[in-house]
Amino acid sequence: MADIIDPERAIIDPHHHLWDRRIFPLPAPGAYPFEKAISLSPLYLLDQLNADMRAGHNIIATVFLECGAFYRGDGPAELRSVGETEFVNGIAAKSASGLYGRPRACAGIVGHADLTLGAAVRPVLEAHLAAAPARFRGIRHSPAWDADPDVLGILQRNPPGLLADPAFRAGLAELAALGLSYDCWLLAPQLPELIAMARALPELTIICDHLATPLGTASYAGRRDADFAEWAGNIKALAGCPNVVMKVGGLAMPFGGFPSFMAEPMATAEALADEWRPWIETAIAAFGADRCMFESNFPVDRGTCDYATLWNAFKLVSAAASEDEKTALFSGTAARVYRLSL
Template sequence: MTSPHFPVRPDWLAQRREAVLAPEQPIFDCHHHLWDRPEGRYRAEELMTDAQDGHDIRASLFVQCRTGYLTDGPEALRPVGEVQTILGWTQAQPRYPVGLIACADMQLGAKVAPVLAALTGAGQGRLRGIRNATAWHGDPAIRSNPNPPPDGLLRSDAFLQAAQELARAGLVLDIWAYQTQLSEVAAIARKVPDLTVVVDHCGGPLGLTPYRSAEAFDAWRKGLAQVAALPNTRIKIGGFGLTVMGHRYADAPVPPDSAQLAEDWGPHVQVCLDLFGPDRAMFESNFPVDKGQFSYRTLWNAFKRLASPLGQPERDALFWRTAAQTYGIDESLFTP
């Protein structure tokens, strides 16, 4: 299937170049992808161009996206190729990424243990967690993956058994799910209390019709509250460039500025902060997925605007400390 993401248009993005706000704020970009696909390339060079564009990006975290899988050998071990590929691409910049979220088939259940061991070995000390493709909706218009997964993965006994193996291995579980699946996310976190569960992209609030309504917003908030009530959960704030969020900045003649983004995203960000607090929330770029809608510089300026009413300890939590603690990253990277 074709990509559901907006294409990256450098000439369009270049029309908006605002000054960097709070350039002294250290940042850990805790969610980005790397790939080389027909629709575009985003490898080490492209990542570093963004990371060095004015904001103080001290380190980053790669999240699986089916890059460079092995093409032979046991099917379960083919995601090891992604870890090898990413480390090969980024060997000159070991902090970008400083950690990796890989893929392991959670439908293997308890048999995922040797796969986790293989990924850990390939990761050379940088493997931090696992994520699967699990965002599913019955409406085919709601799609954030070129190959959407089937329904029911998060509810399966196998997924729960694999989650228990992650906890034993000391790995984090990242989950990308839509708001309609948040009760399933909460069930996993409740049944495996020793596992840290990170909910990606604000818990998947949907902005497409018929979900662009006050009732849908309230349903998202209530679903997310179930997750936030569990102490072993965390949330990534971002992903607003995803088509399923409903924003259509890419349709405008010029890119949005950070003031517009902060205004548009404010209600969702405030709910995330009210439910999780800065000590369990973290800002993410979700690049290059979101790059079709706004630039890296504008994105982080928007987050800085949204965090500006908070004190410095709370801002540090959102921009780096929560993510560093969640993923076991050396905090000295972000301090003087």
């Protein structure tokens, strides 16, 4: 393993998952790349997360992001996702005991609710808050969609235009009314839809996940660099919405079609920094460090690198930033946006 860069720097990892997928079979040869990526970590719970957090970087806390795990097995369908929040709050309590080390895992929790319920989503949000009153911070209901179904594969679950749907926007308004934030995972071609929604709901805090997922696979293969200018223009327009912040990461997923995905041998931090630098630097220049936060997206991003290498890559890209900017990128923005008291 390479040496840890700037090992004392405090890091809040604002985006990771927990799951137990041991009952699912490993993907067959030729399976969709996302399945390959998650098959590398069929089990990712507190022990596995702790092992990553102790890999050398100074991780002080994390934020859990919904991933469809540990739902209730029965009861009203709209409330089953509350089971995930209940489970993760228990993991957070174990971590907060100090018996598992200094990092505070899942200090913030982002769950799932069906926002197409509109105003009727309020009881679901209240149930999440009751399940984790000290840690629940918001909802992710991802609108990710593309006209080419091969882009998302098994994750192509939504109709197009979800962010403009009146019922969905009514659900988003309920988040704002309760002081909760909205995490949005979407694809780069959908950025104009997010810009329009952010302008329509200025009172809602919106976190754009994974740099809005630049594409480079399926029908976008070979176009990623050519599409960069369009992505960059939309990122600049999105940054003009003061209620939006950006999660800087997710480029290790398969969707970007970067050479580092599933490479053998695994890419070094230096190689990843060079590969990702244009997207990372463009987003930080547009939003400013105080509205950007580096994220791990683990264990999904394990398809490209290990946890220590990922954070080394981020530190290399941000090496020229000021001390205040580094503090914002690695911990300050996440602590403020997710309202973490550590």
